[in-house]
Amino acid sequence: MAHNVRILVVDDEPGLREILSKRLEFWGFECRAAADVGEAERALEVFEPDLVLSDVVMPGATGLQLLRRLKAGKRRRLPVVLMTAHGTVDVAVGAMKEGAEDFLIKPVDEGKLRAVIDAVVADLVLAREARKLDAALEVEDPAVGLVGRSPAMLELKRMITLIGARDASVLISGESGTGKEIVARAIHAASPRRDRPFVPINAAAIPETLIESELFGHEKGAFTGAGRSRAGCFEQANTGTLFLDELAEMPMSLQPKLLRILEDGRVRRLGGSQEIPVDTRVIAATNRSPAGAIRDGRLREDLFYRLNVFELVVPPLRERRDDLPLLCHAFLRDFNEKHRTDIEGLRDSALECLRCYSWPGNVRELRNLMERAVIVSRSRWLEPAHFPAYIRGAEPMDEPTLVVPIGTPVAEAERQLILRTLDHVGQNKAEAARQLGLDVKTIRNKLKNIAAGPEEG
Numbered sequence: 001m002a003h004n005v006r007i008l009v010v011d012d013e014p015g016l017r018e019i020l021s022k023r024l025e026f027w028g029f030e031c032r033a034a035a036d037v038g039e040a041e042r043a044l045e046v047f048e049p050d051l052v053l054s055d056v057v058m059p060g061a062t063g064l065q066l067l068r069r070l071k072a073g074k075r076r077r078l079p080v081v082l083m084t085a086h087g088t089v090d091v092a093v094g095a096m097k098e099g100a101e102d103f104l105i106k107p108v109d110e111g112k113l114r115a116v117i118d119a120v121v122a123d124l125v126l127a128r129e130a131r132k133l134d135a136a137l138e139v140e141d142p143a144v145g146l147v148g149r150s151p152a153m154l155e156l157k158r159m160i161t162l163i164g165a166r167d168a169s170v171l172i173s174g175e176s177g178t179g180k181e182i183v184a185r186a187i188h189a190a191s192p193r194r195d196r197p198f199v200p201i202n203a204a205a206i207p208e209t210l211i212e213s214e215l216f217g218h219e220k221g222a223f224t225g226a227g228r229s230r231a232g233c234f235e236q237a238n239t240g241t242l243f244l245d246e247l248a249e250m251p252m253s254l255q256p257k258l259l260r261i262l263e264d265g266r267v268r269r270l271g272g273s274q275e276i277p278v279d280t281r282v283i284a285a286t287n288r289s290p291a292g293a294i295r296d297g298r299l300r301e302d303l304f305y306r307l308n309v310f311e312l313v314v315p316p317l318r319e320r321r322d323d324l325p326l327l328c329h330a331f332l333r334d335f336n337e338k339h340r341t342d343i344e345g346l347r348d349s350a351l352e353c354l355r356c357y358s359w360p361g362n363v364r365e366l367r368n369l370m371e372r373a374v375i376v377s378r379s380r381w382l383e384p385a386h387f388p389a390y391i392r393g394a395e396p397m398d399e400p401t402l403v404v405p406i407g408t409p410v411a412e413a414e415r416q417l418i419l420r421t422l423d424h425v426g427q428n429k430a431e432a433a434r435q436l437g438l439d440v441k442t443i444r445n446k447l448k449n450i451a452a453g454p455e456e457g
Contacts, residue, residue: 005121006030008049010040010066011083012058016106020053023110024117037061044075050124051101051117056084056091064095071099077127077344077380079120083108126381130345133329140326146179146186147330148323152315155434156183163310164190169262171247171307172285173428174314177364180285181243183314187283188241196240201233204246212254216261218270234267237280247284247307248293255300262306282307289427311440313431317359317366324354327363331370332382341374346382353384353391415450418443 007029011017014035021031032047034040036058043049052070056063067080082095085106092103101123102116140147146157163170164187172180181200188198206214213223217232233242244250250258261267262282266275284307286293293299317323328346336343346354359365373386384392402420404413421432433443 004030005051005124006032006047006049007051007053007117008040008043008047009033010035010037010052010054010058010063012036012055016055020108020113023113024053027114027117029117037063037066040066041069049078051120052078052080054080054082055106056082056095057086064098067095067098067100076342079123081116081120123381126345126347129325130329133326133345134333136326137330137333140330146182147327148320149326150315150320150322152320152434153323156312156314159310159312160186161190163187163312165192166310167191167193167281168309169281169307170283170310170312171290171304172283172312172314173290173430174285174287175316175362176287177362178314178316179363180287180314181245183312184241184243184283184285188243188281191241191281193240193281197237198241198243199233199237200243200245202245204249208251211251212257213270215254216257216267216269217272219272223270229269232267232269234261234278234280235276238278239280241281241283244282244284246286248286248288248290248298252297252300255303259300259303259306262303291429292427311430313428313434315431317362321355324366325351327366328354328370331367332374335371335374338371339374341377342380343374343377343382344380347384350382350384350387353387357391414446418446418450 007024009017009020009024009031011020011033012035017033017035021033024031032043032049034043037060040052040054052066054063054066063082063084067082070076070078070080076099079101080099081102081104082100083104083106084091095103101120104112104116136149137147146153146160148154160183170184170187172183174180184200185198188194201214203211213230213232215232215234217230217235220227220229244258261278264275265278265280267278268275286299288298290299290304290308290311294301294304325346328351332343332345335341354366361368369387369391372388373382377383377386402417404416408416418432418436421435422429429443429447430440433440436443
């Protein structure tokens with residue numbers, strides 16, 4: 001298929017120009033012919049070709065000079081295929097190094113010409129898809145972690161907008177690498193506090209002996225090494241937002257103090273005697289199932305309910321694989337700028353490799369993989385060879401299924417569906433409810449009925 005492709009033929013031989021143009025038009029391409037580089041450059045302004053097929057040796061400027069001018073200007077990505085009756089290996093290699101797509105020897109073999117044109121057209125189709133992704137990214141959230149148009153991401157963005165306007169506590173759950181801090185920053189950016197401080201703290205990254213001081217601050221002399229007074233995170237985030245990551249890793253001994261601050265809006269520094277009023281919105285996050293953390297004694301139930309005014313579940317990447325093209329393109333744009341590369345996109349075979357992988361590290365893992373691929377690639381398109389072996393060897397992912405024999409009572413089928421879905425989402429009731437199209441209250445009531453067992457008849 002020609003895919004509405006325009007080709008500019010540049011050759012000083014009238015007969016060959018006509019033969020090539022007629023052949024290309026017969027194949028379904030739109031053609032324009034030029035006798036030399038000057039005429040070709042004028043045609044570029046009005047014809048806007050998708051491909052230039054140019055002779056090398058012509059009176060005046062050569063085809064190589066035309067190639068160099070194109071690659072140095074705004075049309076650096078315009079594909080150029082060169083032809084010559086004086087072809088040598090050295091000339092061909094030189095042309096390819098300067099950006100030519102391919103090199104044809106006159107008299108041009110029709111089969112070779114068609115193969116070269118078809119290869120270029122395939123890349124043109126990919127380039128058009130890349131431009132569509134560019135356009136889609138222009139209306140996306142600026143934070144790469146929130147890029148996506150899958151139903152799960154659209155719902156998450158809707159909730160972020162809703163929650164941002166409400167000055168209430170939020171609990172974000174999701175696997176490691178899904179972008180929980182990015183979601184928290186998006187909530188802050190959508191809130192009336194957007195111009196005030198956003199202070200993140202990771203409870204898992206701070207030694208237990210220091211976390212109380214980090215959160216609540218300390219007065220001079222409160223402990224050995226406390227040479228001066230210091231405001232804690234609650235005070236630093238006053239009038240803004242405190243993002244408390246890995247909530248379930250916070251020592252249980254500190255959780256009652258956190259609960260009290262949330263309820264009273266007052267904080268007391270270590271070694272201090274006065275309570276300091278704070279107006280701080282708290283957004284907490286955990287990569288554990290909140291219910292599981294409570295059951296395992298890692299999270300106080302009263303603190304959970306105080307923080308869980310709104311609960312957001314960030315979906316894992318494997319459950320929104322339709323977002324992979326847009327996510328990859330967003331990362332590609334970032335890393336092209338960072339590493340001064342000019343990679344246009346991914347070939348279908350490369351994207352299929354990514355679709356087959358399970359992504360245990362989620363968006364963070366994808367980001368690292370894309371940066372690696374950009375660094376090792378030396379071509380316009382990312383190929384499977386630019387990915388590590390474990391990505392190339394990934395088996396196609398199968399969606400989890402549940403087989404229910406015909407004749408199974410409806411109540412039993414429903415019981416199996418609910419329990420299997422809960423297993424699949426790590427016992428996260430909110431995510432299970434979302435996938436089943438129910439509300440969380442309905443899920444909880446059904447689980448109570450399941451736990452109670454069948455009624456005796």
